[in-house]
Amino acid sequence: MDLRGFIKRCEEIGELKRITVEVDWNLEISHISKLNEEGCGPALLFENVKGYSSPVLTGAFGTPRRLSIAMGMSETYSMCDLSKEWMKFSLGKVIPAQEVSTGPVLENIDTAAAVNLEKFPVPKFYPLDGGRYIGTAVFLIIKDPDSGKENLGTYRMQMLDNQRCGVQILPGKRGERIMKKYKKMGQKMPAAAVIGCDPLLFMAGALQQEGVSQYDVVSTIRGEPTEYIISDFTGLPIPATAEIVLEGEIDPNNLQPEGPFGEYTGYYTDEIGKEIKKPCLEVKRVLHRDNAVLWATSVGRPVTDMHMLLAFTRNASLWTDLEHMRIPGIQSVYIPPESAGRFWAIASVTQSYPGHSAQVANAIIASTTGSYGIKGVIVVDDDIKADDIGRVLWAMSVRYDPLRDTEIIKRGRSTPLDPALDPNSSKLITSRILIDATTPYEWENKPVEITMDKEMLTKVQSRWQEYGF
Ligand SMILES: Cc1cc2nc3c(=O)[nH]c(=O)nc-3n(C[C@H](O)[C@H](O)[C@H](O)COP(=O)(O)O)c2cc1C
Incomplete structure (x- = not known):
């Protein structure tokens, strides 16, 4: 082509x-x-x-x-x-x-x-x-x-x-x-x-x-x-x-x-x-x-095709990096175009051992793509897809405890194009936040999530039009 x-x-x-x-x-x-x-x-x-x-x-x-x-x-x-x-x-x-x-x-x-x-x-x-x-x-x-x-x-x-x-x-x-x-x-x-x-x-x-x-x-x-x-x-x-x-x-x-x-x-x-x-x-x-x-691409405030491109290529290379690092359990990875296509990353993981979700967040920051300019990482459990922003916010509301689940990293490589960095600094270093919005793997008594009754669900779905919808 x-x-x-x-x-x-x-x-x-x-x-x-x-x-x-x-x-x-x-x-x-x-x-x-x-x-x-x-x-x-x-x-x-x-x-x-x-x-x-x-x-x-x-x-x-x-x-x-x-x-x-x-x-x-x-x-x-x-x-x-x-x-x-x-x-x-x-x-x-x-x-x-x-x-x-x-x-x-x-x-x-x-x-x-x-x-x-x-x-x-x-x-x-x-x-x-x-x-x-x-x-x-x-x-x-x-x-x-x-x-x-x-x-x-x-x-x-x-x-x-x-x-x-x-x-x-x-x-x-x-x-x-x-x-x-x-x-x-x-x-x-x-x-x-x-x-x-x-x-x-x-x-x-x-x-x-x-x-x-x-x-x-x-x-x-x-x-x-x-x-x-x-x-x-x-x-x-x-x-x-x-x-x-x-x-x-x-x-x-x-x-x-x-x-x-x-x-x-x-x-x-x-x-x-x-x-x-x-x-x-x-x-x-x-x-x-x-x-x-x-x-020509458009430029300026997100979202333009430039952000779609940047988010897509960085997401693809971040995911490739994580596969090369052989991190198990990763279900999906997403860099939202709204984050100017580069500043935040979200990953969904099937946890298999204590600390697994933290490993994923750290791996993202350690990867070639993630180590450059990503300011925030959010990790969620595998019932949520990384690009389902509504559910990601839900996880941050009901599974995340800021004191327990936040890591701040003081120094990491930044892009000098970040307007949030002090204009009087070299603008080459940024801090980062890692947010673990998963339910801790090691908890023996995990909160019980509401689920619907399967039999009733099938019945309701089959009668949907009959209800007048
Ligand atoms: C549309 C677009 C514009 C970009 N503009 C620049 C730029 O002006 N300067 C820059 O250093 N990187 C820019 N980048 C990011 C680089 O292309 C990217 O970091 C790439 O890996 C640089 O190649 P290199 O690492 O081989 O030098 C841009 C990316 C895109 C998608």
């Missing part, structure tokens, strides 16, 4: 609307998209952007139905069940990605002075944003100089001018660790930004799983090899059916002002009024398909 296949499938089942009236890239596209997403509307393809002939796609992942399409499912799964499917696939036999010699991404090749990022209908999202953002549904391909392995990472990208993009690679990310290696070697880092491709590949760019090829992960989930071309310019593997690829290099010593940008937390971070410098992609060559689709 490429982005066009995804668009086609969405349109066939009424999950995509084409907007044919003229719209402005300056705030109008983003504001239409935000309002549309707040009403759980379809994905939008803006075909008539003022001053441009190529389209913009937004809202691709706004509903579990569209996430299911992206995953290749014939029916609609809940986000929790979709994450489980991803987890199951990714633990299966690895299908390697495949190198090919050509693909539609090579339909247009702009080099040197012909490179002009302004040829694409790049949106500006919010009034206080520092400029137009070309990379919201984007990932950057770089290569670890030690292992020779590629790394895909999604980092927001501002169009600084028609040949340069500011790239927000946050501290501690693999992207940053790799960039530091180039800095140490005194070299510029070759990089390629991909905008528009197989939706799963974009999701994989947000995965934090260490030591796996994201191309292979997508191939394994798709059940067929993802095709890539080795660029004769950067030597990097580029998706053969990508819409737009910006190839160039990042000089680790040349940081440029980037931002502000209205983030997925619903806030600007600490950038308003301050000049904050970030890595800069100097674009030397642009590859794009004919009539390239510029894919």
Whole structure:
């Protein structure tokens, strides 16, 4: 599947609307998209952007139905069940990605002075944003100089001018660790930004799983090899059916002002009024398909498709982490999109020994995904599914005793984008809360829960219409 296949499938089942009236890239596209997403509307393809002939796609992942399409499912799964499917696939036999010699991404090749990022209908999202953002549904391909392995990472990208993009690679990310290696070697880092491709590949760019090829992960989930071309310019593997690829290099010593940008937390971070410098992609060559689709996510306060995507990918990788850790009894795991897709995690467990539920909470915090930015974990018994928020609140009301069942952890890795952290601190460390909302396994006399009489229940159900309902 490429982005066009995804668009086609969405349109066939009424999950995509084409907007044919003229719209402005300056705030109008983003504001239409935000309002549309707040009403759980379809994905939008803006075909008539003022001053441009190529389209913009937004809202691709706004509903579990569209996430299911992206995953290749014939029916609609809940986000929790979709994450489980991803987890199951990714633990299966690895299908390697495949190198090919050509693909539609090579339909247009702009080099040197012909490179002009302004040829694409790049949106500006919010009034206080520092400029137009070309990379919201984007990932950057770089290569670890030690292992020779590629790394895909999604980092927001501002169009600084028609040949340069500011790239927000946050501290501690693999992207940053790799960039530091180039800095140490005194070299510029070759990089390629991909905008528009197989939706799963974009999701994989947000995965934090260490030591796996994201191309292979997508191939394994798709059940067929993802095709890539080795660029004769950067030597990097580029998706053969990508819409737009910006190839160039990042000089680790040349940081440029980037931002502000209205983030997925619903806030600007600490950038308003301050000049904050970030890595800069100097674009030397642009590859794009004919009539390239510029894919953008919505941003701002939850819930937008960005939160659906973040919650889904983080949930899938958290669940995969827990399976790798061989924690028994886990029934479901859920990171709610409403938690900005990343700050809270809920797990449901079948307890088999005293302390089992606490082990699950600790494992979540210790996992690769959970150790980054999760502020709260709630564990519930297996009669409650992790995404059944009403029941989770019920468990927190009737099974949870704050003094007995709460652990506060003082220091853990945070995201500097968290507006709850002291703006005068480094914003790299957060505290965490672990809430055990299960009934303690070791209690001999457990509270007796009300259940209905089975025989009467069957009888009532069979007479339901007779009662006049
Ligand atoms: C839509 C979207 C936007 C993101 N923006 C950023 C960003 O601007 N900077 C960043 O460091 N991480 C961002 N992330 C999270 C990273 O993609 C994620 O942490 C990923 O694992 C980074 O890759 P790396 O660990 O290989 O560096 C974003 C994720 C998504 C889904």
